[in-house]
Amino acid sequence: MTGISVLLPIALLLGLGALVAFLWSVRNGQYEDLDGAARRILLDEEPADNQDDS
Amino acid sequence: MATLAPGGLDLFATDAAPGIRRLDLHVPTIHCAGCIRKIESAVRALPGVTHARVNFTTKRLTTEWTEGRLQPAEILAAVEGAGFEARPFAAADAADGAADPASRRLLKAVAVAGFAAMNIMLLSVSVWSGADGATRDLFHLISAGIALPAIVYAGQPFFASAWGALKHGRTNMDVPISIGIILATLLSLHETFTSGRHAYFDAAVMLLFFLLVGRYLDSIMRDRARAGVATLLKQSARGALVRSPDGNTEYRPIEAVAPGMTVLVAAGERMPVDGMVLEGQSAVDRSLVTGESLPEPVSPGGAVLAGTLNIDGPLALKTTAVGEGSFLAEVVRLMEAAEGGRARYTRIADRAARWYAPAVHLTALFTAIGWLAAGAGWHQALVTAIAVLIITCPCALGLAVPAVQVRAASVLMKRGILVKDGSALERLAECDTVVLDKTGTLTLGRPVPAGALPLSRDDLALAAGLAAKSRHPLSRALLAAAKAQGVAPTPVADVREVPGLGLEAQFIGETVKLGRPDWVQAEGGADAHLLQLAFRRGNAPAVRIGFADPLRPDAAEAIARLQAAGLDVRILSGDRAEAVAHVAKALGLSQWAAGQTPGGKLDAITALTRAGHRVLVVGDGLNDAPMLAAGHASIAPASASDAGQTAADLLFLNDSLLAVPQALDVANRANGHVRQNFVAAVGYNILAVPIAIAGFATPLIAAVAMSLSSVVVVLNALRLKAPQ
Numbered sequence: 001m002t003g004i005s006v007l008l009p010i011a012l013l014l015g016l017g018a019l020v021a022f023l024w025s026v027r028n029g030q031y032e033d034l035d036g037a038a039r040r041i042l043l044d045e046e047p048a049d050n051q052d053d054s
Numbered sequence: 055m056a057t058l059a060p061g062g063l064d065l066f067a068t069d070a071a072p073g074i075r076r077l078d079l080h081v082p083t084i085h086c087a088g089c090i091r092k093i094e095s096a097v098r099a100l101p102g103v104t105h106a107r108v109n110f111t112t113k114r115l116t117t118e119w120t121e122g123r124l125q126p127a128e129i130l131a132a133v134e135g136a137g138f139e140a141r142p143f144a145a146a147d148a149a150d151g152a153a154d155p156a157s158r159r160l161l162k163a164v165a166v167a168g169f170a171a172m173n174i175m176l177l178s179v180s181v182w183s184g185a186d187g188a189t190r191d192l193f194h195l196i197s198a199g200i201a202l203p204a205i206v207y208a209g210q211p212f213f214a215s216a217w218g219a220l221k222h223g224r225t226n227m228d229v230p231i232s233i234g235i236i237l238a239t240l241l242s243l244h245e246t247f248t249s250g251r252h253a254y255f256d257a258a259v260m261l262l263f264f265l266l267v268g269r270y271l272d273s274i275m276r277d278r279a280r281a282g283v284a285t286l287l288k289q290s291a292r293g294a295l296v297r298s299p300d301g302n303t304e305y306r307p308i309e310a311v312a313p314g315m316t317v318l319v320a321a322g323e324r325m326p327v328d329g330m331v332l333e334g335q336s337a338v339d340r341s342l343v344t345g346e347s348l349p350e351p352v353s354p355g356g357a358v359l360a361g362t363l364n365i366d367g368p369l370a371l372k373t374t375a376v377g378e379g380s381f382l383a384e385v386v387r388l389m390e391a392a393e394g395g396r397a398r399y400t401r402i403a404d405r406a407a408r409w410y411a412p413a414v415h416l417t418a419l420f421t422a423i424g425w426l427a428a429g430a431g432w433h434q435a436l437v438t439a440i441a442v443l444i445i446t447c448p449c450a451l452g453l454a455v456p457a458v459q460v461r462a463a464s465v466l467m468k469r470g471i472l473v474k475d476g477s478a479l480e481r482l483a484e485c486d487t488v489v490l491d492k493t494g495t496l497t498l499g500r501p502v503p504a505g506a507l508p509l510s511r512d513d514l515a516l517a518a519g520l521a522a523k524s525r526h527p528l529s530r531a532l533l534a535a536a537k538a539q540g541v542a543p544t545p546v547a548d549v550r551e552v553p554g555l556g557l558e559a560q561f562i563g564e565t566v567k568l569g570r571p572d573w574v575q576a577e578g579g580a581d582a583h584l585l586q587l588a589f590r591r592g593n594a595p596a597v598r599i600g601f602a603d604p605l606r607p608d609a610a611e612a613i614a615r616l617q618a619a620g621l622d623v624r625i626l627s628g629d630r631a632e633a634v635a636h637v638a639k640a641l642g643l644s645q646w647a648a649g650q651t652p653g654g655k656l657d658a659i660t661a662l663t664r665a666g667h668r669v670l671v672v673g674d675g676l677n678d679a680p681m682l683a684a685g686h687a688s689i690a691p692a693s694a695s696d697a698g699q700t701a702a703d704l705l706f707l708n709d710s711l712l713a714v715p716q717a718l719d720v721a722n723r724a725n726g727h728v729r730q731n732f733v734a735a736v737g738y739n740i741l742a743v744p745i746a747i748a749g750f751a752t753p754l755i756a757a758v759a760m761s762l763s764s765v766v767v768v769l770n771a772l773r774l775k776a777p778q
Contacts, residue, residue, distance in 0.1 A: 004189075008196065011173065011176060012173060012196075012200075015169050015172060015173050016169070018169070019165055019166065019169040022165045023162055023165060026158060026161055026162060026165075031161075032109065032111070033109045033110055033111045033112075034111060035110045035111045036090065036108065036109060036110030036111060039086065039087040039090060039110055040087060040090060041087075042087040043087050043090070043091050
């Protein structure tokens with residue numbers, strides 16, 4: 001039981017962390033230009049303004 | 055867009071933040087990483103720009119700048135300077151391309167349900183493998199803590215839809231889903247607090263997860279098609295060049311044009327408004343609006359309709375109608391009246407739910423009664439009945455349809471066919487009659503030289519050299535035909551374009567002319583069936599070049615395939631009878647009607663529907679829009695008018711008419727896969743329900759059965775192959 005009382009919260013927190021990260025990425029517009037992201041990797045120099053604020 | 059006046063573009067910009075202006079431009083020719091960089095660095099080099107980013111997927115450039123430091127026209131100039139064509143989005147459309155809030159909401163719900171399902175499963179596995187006593191109760195309690203908020207959040211799409219249906223006295227697939235989930239949750243809560251052995255939190259949340267995946271797939275399919283349509287619609291006129299009484303010209307959005315204003319239309323542009331010609335001589339191509347294939351000459355006093363193409367010379371129009379009073383508004387009213395039938399269509403899944411929901415609920419009721427009659431207590435009878443509801447929850451049924459339709463849509467997308475929503479494929483598969491428009495649907499809707507060009511190679515090169523200097527559709531057709539024959543246009547200097555008449559130049563001491571036969575003084579009578587240009591070099595006799603609107607490539611084969619598939623094929627056109635008869639004969643069709651008005655076409659479709667036919671309508675023009683809306687299903691080419699594209703269920707982007715039989719073929723096979731999936735789902739129930747009725751259904755069995763049937767259904771959907 002002692003092991004469980006440590007491991008369970010850790011498992012839940014890790015899962016919750018992943019969920020929060022995913023929800024953040026959706027809200028941040030990370031999935032809005034998937035084709036563009038695939039092409040941009042070919043650009044030599046990343047332009048100065050590389051943030052998507054949408 | 056050369057006609058954009060500097061001040062006009064500002065009307066398309068919006069306020070992004072205090073002191074920050076924002077402009078979205080559609081840049082259709084972006085196709086590689088290099089384009090992204092060229093455009094972004096060109097725009098970022100402008101003063102005051104705080105943000106510039108290309109969205110490759112939607113071919114859109116978003117620019118933000120500090121107010122007052124930059125004129126929007128400079129952005130357009132920078133993009134055009136980098137070698138790209140750009141046009142503004144109307145402010146109202148700017149939000150269209152952004153991810154649909156409904157899809158985003160569903161994606162978040164999928165994430166929440168997925169997280170909850172995984173963590174509850176973690177706990178459930180240890181319960182199934184033998185945890186009991188206080189440990190089991192604790193695990194159930196933690197599961198409840200995760201499941202309850204997840205179900206409240208992620209279950210909303212289903213609860214809302216089920217409630218909406220029940221309120222109107224109807225039932226849909228979401229009703230048994232919602233009842234199953236809610237009862238499973240209540241039963242599990244009861245078990246948790248009474249130290250019971252079976253809690254179904256895992257099954258309830260997993261069910262939500264699978265169903266939400268299906269819902270999300272459905273939603274992104276619609277988004278993708280809508281983004282495609284939005285991109286096409288952007289190519290039409292969004293504004294007009296207005297001349298004020300003092301002689302100044304200004305580019306205005308179409309909403310800001312009022313009757314009585316004078317609008318200028320250059321050759322090669324579409325009329326932005328209904329109007330009366332004030333100045334200028336020209337010919338007007340009305341094929342996209344009325345279906346007539348021969349251009350009509352117009353002169354001062356003549357009336358023109360919005361959407362028709364000005365071919366020859368610049369025109370000044372007095373605006374007679376915008377909005378409510380225009381021909382377009384008339385067509386839109388007919389379209390709205392026609393759309394009732396399609397709205398009444400019940401999707402296959404909901405038709406299945408009509409008998410599925412009562413059957414399941416009755417089974418659960420009889421299970422409870424049966425157990426009571428057999429002497430079991432209230433508690434056991436209820437628990438068993440609820441287990442039946444959970445086992446029969448239409449998890450695979452919920453995925454059966456969307457999985458197949460998403461697969462079908464992506465297969466069609468690869469062939470250049472856009473499907474607007476899943477129900478379109480269901481309706482398409484039911485059609486037994488095809489009604490096709492002629493101009494722009496069976497034919498290409500653009501002129502191509504009729505027969506072999508009657509010019510020597512040298513003369514053709516020279517004529518192409520003249521034609522290269524003009525935007526007239528016939529000139530462009532001639533140039534394209536010359537290039538197709540491998541003839542390079544001869545460079546000609548100082549070409550003079552005489553509006554409405556033709557082109558003229560001096561070439562090595564000779565006068566060369568390309569233009570209207572009477573202007574070039576060509577001999578011989580005109581053939582009424584053909585558009586003509588004439589070419590004269592020096593004092594040699596003028597040569598007439600005929601143009602026709604040819605059938606689409608593969609039109610005959612497409613018709614043959616449709617007939618082979620057992621469909622009744624007809625032509626319904628707004629063009630003259632002889633032009634339609636000619637096409638009908640070439641395609642071997644005996645049923646055709648010519649000279650139809652938009653209302654007449656609509657009536658014809660309604661009559662066919664009344665006679666019990668399911669009509670597939672293929673058309674492109676503004677005059678086809680009402681019949682496209684009235685058809686059981688409808689397909690339009692990407693060259694169609696805005697209204698036609700909006701009304702159609704499917705759009706095909708290539709020239710080949712084979713897209714129609716291909717779409718039908720995929721729709722039929724998709725329907726077959728949907729049926730197979732239903733059989734698989736029902737088969738699963740036939741196996742699982744007796745186990746549940748007998749009281750042997752444990753949460754473990756429910757979880758395994760549910761996942762297995764869902765995976766089977768999705769794999770079956772993926773078997774759907776591309777059309778020939």
